[in-house]
Amino acid sequence: MKIKDIQEEIVDEFSMFDDWMQRYEYIIELGKNLPLIKEEAKVEENLIKGCQSKVWLQGEKNDDKVVFTADSDAILTKGIIAILIRVFSNQTPKDIIDANMDFIDEIGLKEHLSPTRANGLVSMIKNIKMYALAFEAKN
């Protein structure tokens, strides 16, 4: 599936909810399906800066695609990174770099996009794109 189609699918899922509580409960649910980073990869270099909770993220090249795994010690953050991974994992570096992020607003998480927000959603997106850039540069 293309990034745009996955984003639309997620927007559709979130449109079923009437209030923030249901949305947050769903985010928590999504966190349970997060492809977990290997324990030995939970090192300083994979820790995302700018988060109040700890978030580890790793991107690995698999043929022409980038595969992401992650983990967090906070449940909501785990859900948020799970959403991002669902969108960006198994995509080509170029598609990841070119991806538009409007869907975050559409699923009601815009408030998390502020650069000062403690969960570091902006840093997570930045790190994902950095992996893609690095792999693209190697090609």
Added chain:
Amino acid sequence: MLDIQKIRADFPILNEKVNGKPLVYFDNGATSQKPQVVIDAIAKYYQEINANIHRGVHTLSQLATDAYEIARGKVQNHINAKHAYEVLFTSGTTFGINLVANGFASFLKPGDEVVVSSLEHHSNIVPWQMLCEKTGATLKVIPMDENGELIMSEYDKLLSEKTKIVTVNHISNALGIINPVKYMIDKAHEVGAAVLIDGAQAVPHLKPDVQELDCDFYAFSGHKMCGPTGTGILYGKEAWLNKLPPYQGGGEMIKEVTFEKTTYAELPHKFEAGTPHIAGGIVLGTAIDYMNEVGFENIQKQELELLNYATEQLSAIEGLRIYGNSKNKTSVISFNIEGIHPYDIGTIIDKLGIAVRTGHHCAQPIMNFFEIPGTIRASFSFYNTKEEIDALVEAVKKAQLMLS
């Protein structure tokens, strides 16, 4: 007894809604809300007497200068300083601490010691580390116990003729513990060390008497005691302020300038280079008047009632642990719920209109001591109510249900 509804009417922001819910503001440790008199006084200054101070002969400049110096006098009375010129206007506690730490660079040499406590805010740790790096002095840390109390027998052992300055907060920002500063000051003086008290978290709750404490420096911020942000005070004993070199060079702080040599102005101007936050200084005076009108006895009574009620109500939640169980504490409750990250709780209860602080509270050594990533800190002010605490308790329970 305080008429809480009347008090609340003084604070327009308390009628605001957050995420569609009435605001419950329990982040008073970070900054207090401002009463209407303070908000009005800021506008009034700019509408009626705005001019630069200590310079012009024109009437407006005189009026602004008078108002600024009257405010200095109000602070002097409030903290019982001996002289008005021992009261320096700063931009906040951090600035005051840095001013002193920077000045001590001229006195310290390798082998000297600086004593800080393990309960400090980063702003009362880092400037001293920088001082030690610069001078070769050594930083010594007073340990704390499981209740968050500093261990006085260990403190006594740390003191020696090598100790040049002891720096400690009056009240801990992360846990709300009131430190035995009077004892600590007397002990430090026995070995000839100076003492700086970080009063940032104390001034919203009590009226410090710097002469009775006999501290050498007392730093605090205006914004935590109903005043504007960007305001603060550094009190210093006259002898110390004369001894310390100026911190910043510029206008206002000089007596005479030639390219060969500059002589410095008298106290307090020696430490007040440049155009200060004039409106802020004047309105800090207004804030102090307001708090004294409410009365610190009333403030303490109300806050103690809130603290006791909240401690009782929160403790009833399963898996909830409060950090800092000293009997000597102000209206701050720092807590966690077993198995749940404080950030998750903070995010959910924010959605329910409740403002608390989550994280390490700029006091990472305390979090390391308890081996936790952070806490949820609810800090109450005299304008808070038991109904708001009920809302907090309900919100925490709801978050717990969602997150476990």
